[in-house]
């Protein structure tokens with residue numbers, strides 16, 4: 001993996017490294033062209049501490065402060081692809097639980113019309129604001145609050161994606177999903193392990209799929 005200088009002047013140089021990351025994502029099975037395009041556009045190194053910038057395009061999760069982590073690119077792309085299953089153009093309004101450093105919100109901004117992203121830790125909410133400012137993404141709305149309640153003001157959502165894993169999918173998220181919408185959330189399943197759960201809201205009710213095992217930070221209630 002090419003070494004990326006930690007601080008300045010990364011803009012042009014990093015595009016080649018990102019293109020390589022995108023080919024790797026495609027080789028790993030990510031097919032949605034909008035997702036691949038978005039992953040190629042967002043400068044992931046701008047969302048991590050400069051000491052970690054040279055690892056930003058490796059397929060690895062990275063610490064983002066306050067004990068939280070940014071998921072590896074493959075997991076981000078996979079979850080957004082699942083969220084968009086069956087969609088051809090942009091998705092409508094999307095809710096992200098767990099803004100963290102803001103990286104996934106930036107990726108989502110290229111595949112959805114509006115992104116509402118909520119974070120329970122004030123320190124990370126502020127950090128994400130700073131990270132996103134230079135990108136000027138008018139369709140990203142950052143909210144400081146407890147995402148366990150969802151965010152009713154933006155509902156109903158075409159997609160809800162959680163970056164933190166709970167014991168169950170909160171009822172508020174199911175209620176705030178539009179008919180035809182999809183929810184993707186790491187959740188503890190009957191086996192006691194965390195797995196990706198996809199819920200599709202149809203006119204008949206909810207269809208639930210349990211997919212591969214994952215390791216996300218815990219979904220917690222309240223703000224801090």
Ligand code: SAH
Nearest residue numbers: 098100101103104120147148163164219220
């Ligand atoms: N999508 C993020 C990943 C952040 S890690 C990124 O791209 O960086 C998951 C985040 O979920 C953590 O920042 C954690 O504080 C947050 N979180 C956990 N429970 C939450 C809740 N109830 N409401 C909002 N955010 C929550």
